[in-house]
Amino acid sequence: MGSRRSGREGHKALSGDIVASRAQSRYHPLPWVGDKVSGVTCPTGLKAVAGATVTCTGRKSDGSTVDIPVRVVKASADSVTWKLDRS
Numbered sequence: 001m002g003s004r005r006s007g008r009e010g011h012k013a014l015s016g017d018i019v020a021s022r023a024q025s026r027y028h029p030l031p032w033v034g035d036k037v038s039g040v041t042c043p044t045g046l047k048a049v050a051g052a053t054v055t056c057t058g059r060k061s062d063g064s065t066v067d068i069p070v071r072v073v074k075a076s077a078d079s080v081t082w083k084l085d086r087s
Contacts, residue, residue: 019056
């Protein structure tokens, strides 16, 4: 799902900006939030390794923040499949 770059330890990774952008544009409204989320940011990239996680943060329409956990489901040399977990 997007561009990959080499991370530490030689694993490919999705940049934090790509993960945040896709979480905000493709997965809204988030079912467990029930509202659109804006300003999604991720503190780091997401390693292209099954089980890797990162928790992104977004802002709900009422101004409160919501955590958006992201987890890699499977990864190969050519693709990364990841999903948003309910917080």
